[in-house]
Amino acid sequence: MTKTHLRGQLQTIENNYALSQVGIALIAQPDALERFESTINTLRPHPEISSLEYIRYVFETGNSLKHATGEMRNSVLRNCLKEMFEIILAYGKTTSQEAILKAAPWYQFLRMVRNCISHDMTLRFNAHDLKQLPVTWSGLTIDTTMQNGPLQATGFLSRAKTLELMDEVIGYVDASVA
Numbered sequence: 001m002t003k004t005h006l007r008g009q010l011q012t013i014e015n016n017y018a019l020s021q022v023g024i025a026l027i028a029q030p031d032a033l034e035r036f037e038s039t040i041n042t043l044r045p046h047p048e049i050s051s052l053e054y055i056r057y058v059f060e061t062g063n064s065l066k067h068a069t070g071e072m073r074n075s076v077l078r079n080c081l082k083e084m085f086e087i088i089l090a091y092g093k094t095t096s097q098e099a100i101l102k103a104a105p106w107y108q109f110l111r112m113v114r115n116c117i118s119h120d121m122t123l124r125f126n127a128h129d130l131k132q133l134p135v136t137w138s139g140l141t142i143d144t145t146m147q148n149g150p151l152q153a154t155g156f157l158s159r160a161k162t163l164e165l166m167d168e169v170i171g172y173v174d175a176s177v178a
Contacts, residue, residue: 006091007173013084014166020076021159028069033059073153077162078117084169085114097177104172106165109137116151123149138164 029035036059043049058068092098101107112135116123123146125133134143140156151157 001091001094003173003177006087007170009087010084010170010173013080014163014170017076017080017162017166024069024072028065032065074121081110082114082118084166085110088169095178100176106137106168106172108132108135109140109142110165110169112142113151113157121151123147123151
């Protein structure tokens with residue numbers, strides 16, 4: 001993989017995250033059920049659309065929709081940050097630049113968040129992690145007091161902070177990796 005290809009993949013991951021957040025916001029609007037039905041009716045000629053109609057029940061109550069959009073946000077966060085971390089780690093290994101990437105100010109933070117979101121959104125630190133703590137990035141600190149606690153999206157790893165982290169990873173790759 002070339003740096004240009006890596007850069008393109010990282011930007012695509014960030015774009016997917018942003019598009020998903022907008023999609024989640026659109027789904028959560030008060031007229032969601034009406035828009036869902038209108039969209040289904042528009043797409044009905046497509047042979048596979050009938051297999052998606054079952055999801056209507058999620059739009060019928062605010063609690064179901066709130067739960068579903070929260071879980072969708074977690075899924076997108078999980079996918080995007082895991083993918084970003086794994087692509088960077090693989091690139092570092094294949095280009096012998098792993099040490100450069102591990103020296104990044106965001107690396108340990110992203111690694112621990114990646115581990116957390118890979119395992120039920122709970123922060124669990126192994127012996128290696130405990131030696132690294134506390135880890136701080138952009139005013140956010142992960143420390144031993146967070147052991148076995150949930151990763152907080154509200155007030156901690158918000159949508160804005162997630163995009164900031166992605167931007168910083170991409171900027172570091174642009175500036176520091178060959």
